[in-house]
Amino acid sequence: MKLKSHINQIIQDAFMKAGIAHEPTRVTESSKAEFGDFQFNGAMALSKVLGKNPREIAETLIKNLNFDTIIAKAEIAGPGFINLWLNPLWLASECEAAQHDVRLGVEKRMIPTKVVVDYSGPNMAKQMHVGHLRSSIIGDTLANLLDYLGDEVIRQNHIGDWGTQFGMLIAYLEETDKDSSVSLKDLEQFYKEAKARFDVDEAFASKAREYVVKIQSGDAHCLALWQQFITISLGHCEEVYDKLSVNLRREDVRAESFYNDALSSVVHDLDAQGLLQESDGAQCVFLDNDEIPIIVQKSDGGYLYATTDLAALRYRATALEAKRILYVVDARQAGHFKQVFALAKKAGFVSKEVSLEHVAFGTMMDKGGKPFKTRDGGTIKLIDLLDEAVTKAQDAVKDKSSYSKEELEALAKIIGIGAVKYADLSINRESDYVFNMDKMLSFEGNTSLYMQYAYARIQSIFRKYDGVIGGHIIIGDSLEHKLCVLLLGFEDVLNRAADDATPSQISTYLYDVATLFMRFYEQNPILKEGVVDEIKMSRLILADLSAKTIKQGLSLLGIDVVDAL
């Protein structure tokens, strides 16, 4: 249900009938209950262009307003606000329709867009650390969301599997001559040892550098070792994805190395277009007004990440035919993407109408506001963080003795992982974010647990009721009215979150649904004695639609619900 579009259309029709040849501003949710459900503020803006008093304009509009089905009442207030009340009968029937629909009334897009979502992108030389968390879950949510809305989503995991560090790792792998599955078990440790050798042993260092060249020139022995290394490292990532319920698979991997063969042609194309300039021995592109050039080839002939990103952009826009490309990457790379996007368009690697968006996110901080690190300043392994959340989540379970060990573990996983993901997805992605595990595992406030609890409580009502839901919604008070309006706004929220690439708009909405449901439920008993059947049914339908909306919304955020916790 595109609720706002319906109302905007009614306003638009009133404009037509009133003979006002201007595009109306869009309606907004009313700021207060006494101002109705929606408000139209456009009369004031028109007053100057039409040379009329805004209240007069508002009156004309109301005279031409269609009151047939959706709008029940319209009032002029203040300088010329038009407050709109929606028809409760219409709200009720639309909510019933949503409750019967598996998609809750959310339509698929008429014209799907082909969207590439680039996210996660771990470095194969190391284990995933907390820095990869935000990209992985924000990206996954956006991919889920766009897919749900009917876009054609192509997930791309641009893993770091190329570069000088791999020469070092392979050299060390060969030198230690251990069974790789054992020696790579702790990648972090392996990397540290290799790095230590690299730093002190010149012979080892030169061998490492030699191996880089060998890999890049296709030496079979080195490539085999390299491939083995990548496979194992990727396996570690997949363990984390599995734990996080992030939907990235092998086939989504387009590693840095994938673009290796395209790099020289990128540079060649830039050169052919006269965009290239040599500076201090490096091949550079100087864009207008940019002091810093984009270096596409180092003075030693090597390529850089800008080159790879250009190749990836070209691949995504041409081979994959994407019309929208999202890069879910740390905000600190804003400058890089701004340059690379501009160049990709200028050089024609990506056509003008393709939308290139850097979906930037802030840094994860600890409670003291410092970048998130271990006590000794090291990076925190993502898997350790997740395990800690799951362990702590067990404490939240009410009646532990009624679960088997396996059930308790499964429950703790849903709660713990949900808490970590929700905490991240519920704040504005661009701001830095304070990681506080106690807070995210609380039942109070805007947390996943509050939402999961609200959901479980509703399921408990249905267990107790244990019957068939029929009948109709009868809106009996302002809370029920408000709940219906809110529930019908689900699709609007999803669309806006998709357009702006902001998952937090979904969580804000879900929190509103959960809190409003709790208030409704507190005030309007469902199964208590004395509630007549008609009212009982009406409230059961509302409870069901609320629960389904929470479940669907959380599912888009990659978070599960349970019937009891």
Next chain:
RNA sequence: GCGCUCAUAGCUCAGCUGGAUAGAGCAUCGGUUUGCGGUACCGAAGGUCUUAGGUUCGAAUCCUAAUGGGCGUACCA
């Protein structure tokens, strides 16, 4: 230095394309219970929306400047 970005209640955050008296949660204080899951709900208190100008009928929101923080700043990614 230059560039980007942020600044809203004690703390953590909402605030949609400019709209009416700026909203939540936590913490603090008070209330609701023979209980449909109280891990809930209701209420109180808490604000010069960093500052100063400007645009506008109207600014937390747009523009300019200042102050303070974060980040980036050519051959790592």
